[in-house]
Amino acid sequence: MAVEIFEQLANDGHSDSQYWIGEHYSRSWEACRDQTKAFKWFSASADQGNSYGEFKVAECYYYGTAVASDEDKAVEWYRKSAEQGNRKAQYELGDLYLMGMSIPKDRNAAAEWFLKSAAQNYTPAFSRIESLGL
Structure with missing residues (x-):
C-alpha cells in the first residue's frame, strides 16, 4: 500500500516521493528490484533539485548502475548534491x-x-x- 502511495505521489511530481520510490526499486527484494526504474525515479527527483536524488544519480553514474559508468557525470551530480x-x-x-x-x-x-x-x-x-x- 505504501509503495502505491509513493508511486502516485512520484507520478504527480513530488521529488521526495520520486527519491523514495527509486530507493524501493533499488533496494527491494529480488522480485521487485529494478535498477532501471530506480534510476528513472532518482533522475526525476534530481532534475527537481532534490539533493538525495542528485546523490543517488551520482552513485549510479559512479558505479555504473543502470547506466554506463561515467566519472565526470558522477562528479557533476555529487557536486550539485554537496553544494546543497x-x-x-x-x-x-x-x-x-x-x-x-x-x-x-x-x-x-x-x-x-x-x-x-x-x-x-x-x-x-x-x-x-x-x-x-x-
Missing part, C-alpha cells in the same frame, strides 16, 4: 578530490568537503579528517 548540503555527497566529493578521480587531486578541497560532512556528524568523514592530520 548533502553530507554523504560532501564526503564522496571529498574522496574524489583526495583520489584525483575525474577532477584534479586537491588535498585542500578534499579536506574542505570532509569538514563540511563532519560538521553534520557524518561518521566516515571523521576518519578521513584524522587521516589528513586535521
Whole structure:
C-alpha cells in the first residue's frame, strides 16, 4: 500500500516521493528490484533539485548502475548534491578530490568537503579528517 502511495505521489511530481520510490526499486527484494526504474525515479527527483536524488544519480553514474559508468557525470551530480548540503555527497566529493578521480587531486578541497560532512556528524568523514592530520 505504501509503495502505491509513493508511486502516485512520484507520478504527480513530488521529488521526495520520486527519491523514495527509486530507493524501493533499488533496494527491494529480488522480485521487485529494478535498477532501471530506480534510476528513472532518482533522475526525476534530481532534475527537481532534490539533493538525495542528485546523490543517488551520482552513485549510479559512479558505479555504473543502470547506466554506463561515467566519472565526470558522477562528479557533476555529487557536486550539485554537496553544494546543497548533502553530507554523504560532501564526503564522496571529498574522496574524489583526495583520489584525483575525474577532477584534479586537491588535498585542500578534499579536506574542505570532509569538514563540511563532519560538521553534520557524518561518521566516515571523521576518519578521513584524522587521516589528513586535521
